[in-house]
Amino acid sequence: MSYFLFATLDAGGNLPPALGIARELVNLGHRVRFLGHSRQAAAIGTSGAEFRPYSHSPRMTPAEQMPTLRQVSMMVSVFADAGIAQDLLEEARKEPPDVVIVDCLLLGAMDAAVKAGFRTVALVHSLYAFFDGPFRRSPIAAILAVRGLGPGKVMRSAHRVLVCADQQLDPAGKPSRDGKVVWSGAVIDIDRPAEALRPGTRPRVLISLSTTAFSGQEAFLQKALNAVNDLPVEVILTTGPAISPTSIQAPRNTTVYRYLPHKEVMPECVAVLGHGGHATTMLALAHGLPLVIAPMHPLLDQRMVGQAVQDAGAGLLIKSSASRDKIAHALGDVINLPAFSLAAAAVGQRLRESDGARAGARLLIETVS
Structure with a gap:
């Protein structure tokens, strides 16, 4: 030992x-x-x-x-x-x-x-x-x-x-x-990939930004909710500790939580709108979910993560200054165009098969000798 x-x-x-x-x-x-x-x-x-x-x-x-x-x-x-x-x-x-x-x-x-x-x-x-x-x-x-x-x-x-x-x-x-x-590969905690959308049900989208308080994040979140108000989707929003749920004006198609384990809700989703945090992004991809990524801080890794996802064909990178219509259009594309879901599924399969936790543990054990 x-x-x-x-x-x-x-x-x-x-x-x-x-x-x-x-x-x-x-x-x-x-x-x-x-x-x-x-x-x-x-x-x-x-x-x-x-x-x-x-x-x-x-x-x-x-x-x-x-x-x-x-x-x-x-x-x-x-x-x-x-x-x-x-x-x-x-x-x-x-x-x-x-x-x-x-x-x-x-x-x-x-x-x-x-x-x-x-x-x-x-x-x-x-x-x-x-x-x-x-x-x-x-x-x-x-x-x-x-x-x-x-x-x-x-x-x-x-x-x-x-x-x-x-x-x-x-x-x-x-x-x-x-x-x-x-x-090691991405280290992810996943129980099961996303499920197929049941006939007659509206697609569900997860919106989740950073747990860190970034300037302009709350304003972008409200703009994003205004955008999804016009879409035929059901929305799950997790605000995290940086934004109070009471400060958000949520449309009728949105359910707001301060905290909800993402791995519990992602299997029932078809897409994620996030800020490009590596952990949440990889968890979404591991569930086979395409993303719309709007980076919240210019000095952090969020834009590079978003660009990598876009380059893989598994999502779209937008600016936090994007208009309400731009956000709605991007979400509509990743939900409705099969190429995004197919690319996300391919990346997700690779992430699950690589088993980053086990590979990382093995590499640390090798370091002992």
Whole structure:
């Protein structure tokens, strides 16, 4: 039995890939422990892993509405935080793990673990092309580089970079010459693919944006609901913690939830309207559902995820500034044109067969030796 120590953060869609792999490791008889923010305790507990909250982490409030500059400042503060690094080193020295797995955003903790001599894996929870491309050239990365934590340099110093993404969708999906960067495939939690639409029933669409509060997100959501009001569909809307259900004027064909597990509703849907979060997008594709993707933040991976889906023929990428008619037209196309559903089904079959959780667990076990 090996001991795996994960360090994560409360950033929404970054957690599911780590949980899927952790659950597989626990099922194989290995010991797994997480360090994370207190709000993550319940979700991590479902994997069977142990959990300890950070003692020295700065406050992280991703669902709180705030100016863009303050939001960027919060991100940089957590990504580079010496307190998280301190908690990780204290835990690792108290009982040395075989492998330390650090979320790729926690560059300060990753750098500290590598320098302390622990066998360290960077866990990438989206397309590697984003983290090795636009993210490295972003203002956030520039600030981190000044602190000696340039993303490219720190991640490449790890023993291995484990990318929890579909290698064919990832524009950077070619193994590195030194074998350091490896792909597990997308890590998804799915019970069954989408079901065939029953005769006489209206198609159901899931609308779900980010759990993080992004500027303009609530306005786009209301515009999208105004768009679907004119469509012959039934809509399930999950607002998440960033938007209050009471602030939404929902049309009669829409049912609003603060939270609803997506894997429970997706099998009954025919399409998804989202913001391009990697976790939700891959879960939709794994259910064989085409998507309309409207990115909410220019500095994050959402646009690249949307472009990858569009390039695969499994959906359409639109701007958050798109008109009500443009949104309705895009949704109508992905619902009614068979090419989108066929492409999504093909990608979904590949995601399910690749079993990213099992592959990721296997790659971590290989790292022990």
